[in-house]
Amino acid sequence: HHGHHGLKHLFKKWDAHKGKGKGHNHGDGHQWLLKPRKLLWLMAQLHLSEALTAESAVGLWVHMLPKAVEFIGSDLGEAGRKLRKKLPDIMSVFQNLLAAANQIEGLENFETLIMQLLASESRSVRDPVADATAGKLLMAMLSAVADLSFEKQVQFFGAFYELQKENLQELLNGW
Numbered sequence: 001h002h003g004h005h006g007l008k009h010l011f012k013k014w015d016a017h018k019g020k021g022k023g024h025n026h027g028d029g030h031q032w033l034l035k036p037r038k039l040l041w042l043m044a045q046l047h048l049s050e051a052l053t054a055e056s057a058v059g060l061w062v063h064m065l066p067k068a069v070e071f072i073g074s075d076l077g078e079a080g081r082k083l084r085k086k087l088p089d090i091m092s093v094f095q096n097l098l099a100a101a102n103q104i105e106g107l108e109n110f111e112t113l114i115m116q117l118l119a120s121e122s123r124s125v126r127d128p129v130a131d132a133t134a135g136k137l138l139m140a141m142l143s144a145v146a147d148l149s150f151e152k153q154v155q156f157f158g159a160f161y162e163l164q165k166e167n168l169q170e171l172l173n174g175w
Contacts, residue, residue, distance in 0.1 A: 054165075058157040065153065069142045076135030077128060084120055084134050092167055094118060097141075100159035106148050107156065113141050 046056060072079040087094075094114050101110035117137040120130050145156055 054158060054161045057161050058154055061157045061160075062150070062153050065142065065146050069139065069146050072135065072139050072142065076139060077131045078135070079138060080120075080131035080133065080135030083117075083138055084131060087118065087120075091118070093164065096160055096163035096167075099163055100156055103159050104148065104152055104156045106152060107144055110141060110144065113137050113144075117141075 043057070043060075094117065098110055098114050101107035117134060120134045120137070145153060148156065
């Protein structure tokens with residue numbers, strides 16, 4: 001299947017791009033992709049080159065998911081702090097995630113998680129407890145998706161992409 005082959009090629013390219021001039025071992029090859037700005041930059045590049053099809057976006061997200069879970073799990077407080085600061089700007093993303101989750105069997109608790117998360121919006125108040133809670137909620141959401149079968153993950157991200165694609169450009173421009 002040609003599309004999937006193209007993705008593997010892209011990941012190789014990103015790995016090569018990341019490794020330039022740095023003595024990094026291959027083990028942390030995708031760490032930089034978990035920095036939201038870099039991930040969005042990458043999607044913006046794909047978008048500009050019209051390579052950001054539903055298939056490439058979904059492939060990227062499914063590929064990134066286990067790494068994101070690991071990365072966020074390593075510092076829930078920091079992940080939560082960043083998320084709470086950004087929440088007012090990314091409400092529509094969570095609405096779309098919820099709408100996508102509603103189409104997938106196995107993500108029934110998504111609504112509760114997202115409602116709790118949106119309630120923790122910070123207005124830039126430093127609150128380590130709320131940060132940690134937001135981090136845990138995000139982690140619970142990602143873990144719920146990660147626990148789905150591969151087919152359902154693809155379905156979920158596909159539904160999310162369809163909902164989000166109108167706003168994708170806006171999101172990319174907003175960072």
